Amino acid sequence: MCDTIAPGAIGFRNDTGNVAPLYSQIGTSWEGRPIWAEHWGPEDGPQVLVLGQVHGDECAPAWFVQAIREQPPTTFGIWLVATANPDGLAAHTRRTAQGxxxxxxxxRWETPEAQAVMDLTAQVRPVLTIHxxxxxxxxxxxxxxxxRDVAQAMNDAVGFRGVYNAGTVDNGDLAFLWEGQELVLPGHPSVLIEFPAVADAESPAPPDPSQKTVTSVDDVAWLAVRMRDALYDVMGEP
Ligand SMILES: [Zn+2]
Structure with a gap:
């Protein structure tokens, strides 16, 4: 669905012609699909973790994944999980196949998908995660x-409304993945990117539909490249 949702849509497959030097299967989804992480840039030195897709009906994030594959970093490493929710991607559902x-x-780490994210966090100890x-x-x-530095640079590059606080769920023992990562790496910094959607069929039931923004594939591709370059600037990429 994410590769057919709008004219020019790319989904999360790699069609850049660049091949990651290193792939690692970091887990297996509820329905048995592999969850892959691909590694770009140097293996030594600072590593950034990018969770390209968490909700299976969100397709615009594919352009950020594409932007990294098109121009990988050379002075720091990126662990890129194109989708952490391959079952949701296949079914075009927000939730995992486990519901x-x-x-x-x-x-809670009730899902094998969350477990995979936490295991990878523990293994590679990223200096930053981008959700x-x-x-x-x-x-x-x-x-x-x-x-804060990366979020501010990205916001400045694309002219959004300012940097918000990516907070906490504050509902029982539910928590965002970035909160969970702090159990693994205390104080771990995370950036949350919310792209506009590329089609109405993306995220059909978001928590607050009145706030949903839809734009074109070209717009999202442009935003993704600007955000990637802002990340690279802050990381000292020449
Ligand atoms: Zn989402």
Whole structure:
């Protein structure tokens, strides 16, 4: 669905012609699909984790994944999980095949998908995680330091409304994935990107549909490249 949702849609497959030097299967989804992480750039030095897709009906994040594959970093590493929810991607559903919202499973780790994200976090100890979503058109930071710097640079590059706080669920023992990562890496900084959607069929039932923004494939592709370049600037990429 994400590869057919709008004219020019690309889905999450890699059609850039660039091949990641290193692939690692970091887990297996509820329905048995592999969850892949691909590694770009140097294996030594700082590593950034990018969760390209968490909700299976969010397609705009594919352009951020594409932008990294098109121009990988050379001075720091990126662990790129194109989709952490391959069952949701296949079915075009927000939730996992288990019926769970993966981005509320930060503390419980009831899903194999959340477990895979936490295992990868523990293994590669990223200096920053970028969580990519749609369709609300804003950028948030969770914790300061590098998260605040990258979020601010991305916001400045694309002219969104300012950097918001990517907060906490505050509902029982539910938690966002970035909250859960703090159990693994205390104080871990995260950036939340909310792209505008590329089609009405993307995120058909978001929590607040009145705030949904829809734009063109070309717009989202442009935003993704600007955000990637802002990340690279802050990371010191020449
Ligand atoms: Zn989402």
């Amino acid at each position: 769970i919202d993966l981005n509320r499973d930060g503390f 990519v979503h749609s369709p609300y058109e804003w950028i948030g930071a969770h914790n300061g330091g590098l998260a």
